[in-house]
Amino acid sequence: MITVSKPHRLSQRPAEERDLLTVATFVRSANELFYCYPKASWPLTPAQIADAISNRRDSTVVLLNNEVVGFANFYxxxxxxxxxxxNVMVSPNTRGQGVARYLVQVMEERARTHQQARRMRLSCFNGNTAGLLLYSQLGYDPYAIVEREAPDGQRVALIQMDKAL
Incomplete structure (x- = not known):
């Protein structure tokens, strides 16, 4: 297991085609895929990630010792x-170690500098406890709850949150 003991060991760069196979391994189940990429079908493939990248902006990876451990973009x-x-995804080997926090902060900076954004929005399903807790800790506040249907047909709540940048 990789341990993130010093935040300065993390870096970031734009996502590249060579990263896609690694990013596809971050999602361990259909449920996790639903949380990070609801329109994708299980199992996640590099082609699906490439499609997301082609329709989105600022696709970014986080590196730990030059190994890709996180991915996100703007939809x-x-x-x-x-x-x-x-599309916030973190390697299972580095979850709970600050990678997602670093990734969100990198994306906030990209929103400010690349899009001159004054706010960052995100959506998080009610079952994604780790995501909801992280976003709350980072200052995101809920502003709407929208009903959605999970792949198994169950009703779920999509909590929409935002933060001033």
Whole structure:
């Protein structure tokens, strides 16, 4: 297991085609895939990630000692107004060690600098406890709850959150 003991060991860069196979391994179940990429079908493939990248902005990877351990992008943006964070994925070997926190903060900075965004939006399903706790700790506040249907047909709540940048 990889241990993130010093935050300065983390770095980031734009996602590249060579990263896609690694990123596809971050999702361990259909349920996890639903949380991070609801439109994708299980199992996640590099082609599905490539499709997301082609329709989104600022696809970014986080590296730990030059190994890809995180991925995210913006699925909506309005220059000068907001960016919506999506496809947040972290390697199972580094979860709970600050990678997701670093990734969200990197994406906040990209929203400010690349899109001149004043706000960051994101959506998190009610069953994604780790995500909800992280986003709350980072200052995101809920502003709406939307009903969605999980792959198994169950009703779920999509909690929409945002934060001033």
């Amino acid at each position: 909506q943006w309005k220059t000068g107004v907001y960016c919506a964070l999506g």
